[in-house]
Amino acid sequence: MRCQPTITSRPTVTVFSSIQGIAESLLHADPNLPLQVVQDEALCGYGGTVEFNPSALSTETKSILQQAEILISEPAVVAALLDHDSSALSSLKWCQSTYAGVDPLFNSSFVSSSTIIPWKLTRFAGCFGPPIAEWCIARIIEHERIFVATAKDQLQKSWAGSRGAVTNYRYLSSMTLTILGCGDIGRCIARAAKAFGMKTVGYVRTIPSSSNNENRTVAEETGVDEYTTDLTSALQSGDYIVSVLPSTPETRGLLSNGALKAASIEKGGLCPVFINVGRGDVIDEKCLLEALDKKYISGAILDVFVEEPLPRNSTLWSRPDVIVSPHVSGLTQASDVPKVFLSNYHRYVKNDRSTSELKFLVDWKKGY
Numbered sequence: 001m002r003c004q005p006t007i008t009s010r011p012t013v014t015v016f017s018s019i020q021g022i023a024e025s026l027l028h029a030d031p032n033l034p035l036q037v038v039q040d041e042a043l044c045g046y047g048g049t050v051e052f053n054p055s056a057l058s059t060e061t062k063s064i065l066q067q068a069e070i071l072i073s074e075p076a077v078v079a080a081l082l083d084h085d086s087s088a089l090s091s092l093k094w095c096q097s098t099y100a101g102v103d104p105l106f107n108s109s110f111v112s113s114s115t116i117i118p119w120k121l122t123r124f125a126g127c128f129g130p131p132i133a134e135w136c137i138a139r140i141i142e143h144e145r146i147f148v149a150t151a152k153d154q155l156q157k158s159w160a161g162s163r164g165a166v167t168n169y170r171y172l173s174s175m176t177l178t179i180l181g182c183g184d185i186g187r188c189i190a191r192a193a194k195a196f197g198m199k200t201v202g203y204v205r206t207i208p209s210s211s212n213n214e215n216r217t218v219a220e221e222t223g224v225d226e227y228t229t230d231l232t233s234a235l236q237s238g239d240y241i242v243s244v245l246p247s248t249p250e251t252r253g254l255l256s257n258g259a260l261k262a263a264s265i266e267k268g269g270l271c272p273v274f275i276n277v278g279r280g281d282v283i284d285e286k287c288l289l290e291a292l293d294k295k296y297i298s299g300a301i302l303d304v305f306v307e308e309p310l311p312r313n314s315t316l317w318s319r320p321d322v323i324v325s326p327h328v329s330g331l332t333q334a335s336d337v338p339k340v341f342l343s344n345y346h347r348y349v350k351n352d353r354s355t356s357e358l359k360f361l362v363d364w365k366k367g368y
Contacts, residue, residue: 010349012036013341014068016061017098018045018052021334022072029338033345038064043077048099048327049309050076054084065089070348072096072341079108086110092119094348094355096341097362098332100128100185101279103247106367120355121362124340128330129188132277135329136242137192139301140177143273143323144169170239173197176270178238181245181278182224185330189242190223202227203234235263238272241297247279248367255283260291273299277329280305285316292321303329 012034015023023037042056052074057065065071065081065088075097081088089095100123105111142148146169149162160166177193179186182202190200202224219225228234231254235241241263245251260283263269274297276282283291284306291297302316303325316322340360347357355361362368 010034011069011353013070013072013345014038014064016040016043016065016068016071016073016077018043018050018074018077019098019332019334022098022337025334025337026341030342033342036064036068045074047331050074052077052080054081054088062088067091069353070094070096070345072098072337074098074104075102076104079104079110082110083108089119093353094120094122094358096122096344097124098337100124100330101246102362102368103279103281106247111364117364120358121364122344122358123360123362124332124336125360126184127333127336127340129185132185132244132330133188133192135303136189136275136277137196139275139323140172140240140273143299143301144172171197175199175239176201176237178203178234178241178272179224180234180241180243180282182222182227183244185277186244187222187224189244192223194223194225200225201234201237203231204229231259232262235260235272236267236269238263239270240275241272242275243278243282245278245282246368247281251279252281253284256287258287258290259283260287260296261294262296263291264294264296269296271295271298273297273301275301275303277303280308285314289315289319292319299323301325303327 013026014036016038023035026033026035038061040057040061042054042061043052045051068089069091071078071089071092073095078089078095102121102123105121111117146162146165149165153159153161172193173196176199177190178201179190180203182190182204186202190202193200200223202222204227207227207229208218208222243255245254260274261267263272265271274291288300292300299321301323304327308327310316310324316324344358348355351357
């Protein structure tokens with residue numbers, strides 16, 4: 001199905017995405033929005049997983065994409081498309097990512113080999129905080145209350161058969177949550193944790209100097225009780241450590257090479273549970289397994305991995321101290337797209353198709 005662009009002075013928006021319902025949501029919010037929806041058997045996906053074969057694109061799809069001025073798509077799709085054919089998006093001026101993370105583009109040969117990227121990229125920002133916070137708190141409660149033991153008892157018709165597990169837990173209000181990366185998502189996690197009485201510690205590059213609201217403190221506004229730029233201090237503070245860090249040159253491998261040893265009881269830490277909802281390359285699998293084996297951390301709850309889907313031969317699948325989740329803590333909902341995209345689209349039109357005033361612009365030099 002292809003919706004032909006409406007004859008209008010406003011630029012046409014091309015949607016090429018594995019996420020169903022984006023066009024319908026956009027048209028519901030702006031019935032007169034000029035849209036071109038491209039569906040091709042070369043692109044499909046589910047949840048946070050995209051399957052795309054650019055070599056299988058139809059001639060018609062290639063032609064449409066080459067003429068696209070504004071494109072809504074997944075970063076992995078754009079990266080694969082341009083690595084396959086660097087001229088595939090020759091008319092592009094602005095690409096709206098459907099994901100918060102845009103690292104597939106920075107990992108692409110197209111971006112790494114280009115001195116100048118002729119188009120602008122905007123992140124899908126401001127929507128993932130609440131669902132990811134829900135997922136993190138749910139996982140912490142699940143881990144403390146050991147719900148899986150109760151489920152097994154039910155199957156065996158055994159009343160409190162796992163009594164040693166289900167009756168031995170900690171209150172969230174007695175624990176500290178360390179958050180690595182305190183952007184929008186990190187602050188949402190902090191506020192959710194505070195609602196359960198947890199103490200929160202935030203690891204950041206720069207400590208916020210003051211609140212944006214004169215009637216509230218930084219802690220009240222962000223949910224973070226204490227900020228630190230010292231990674232060792234941050235790792236030693238938490239009963240749980242959640243990484244929300246993006247994939248950048250500064251964060252890749254940040255927790256590898258024995259960094260998590262600082263969290264061990266031997267080094268003054270609390271042997272915490274490590275949760276990762278940021279990017280998998282903050283620590284490689286070998287170093288993560290070492291941290292578990294040496295009891296630097298007591299467990300790992302992982303929603304992101306260096307390689308996705310996680311290979312079937314990965315040791316992580318079979319470890320009892322690891323929970324594997326298929327990158328679903330915060331999925332793009334089609335209903336969220338209009339509020340992220342349309343405000344920028346109106347800026348683009350108002351400024352004579354200039355991208356200079358767009359919000360959530362990605363800095364090609366910084367990598368995020």
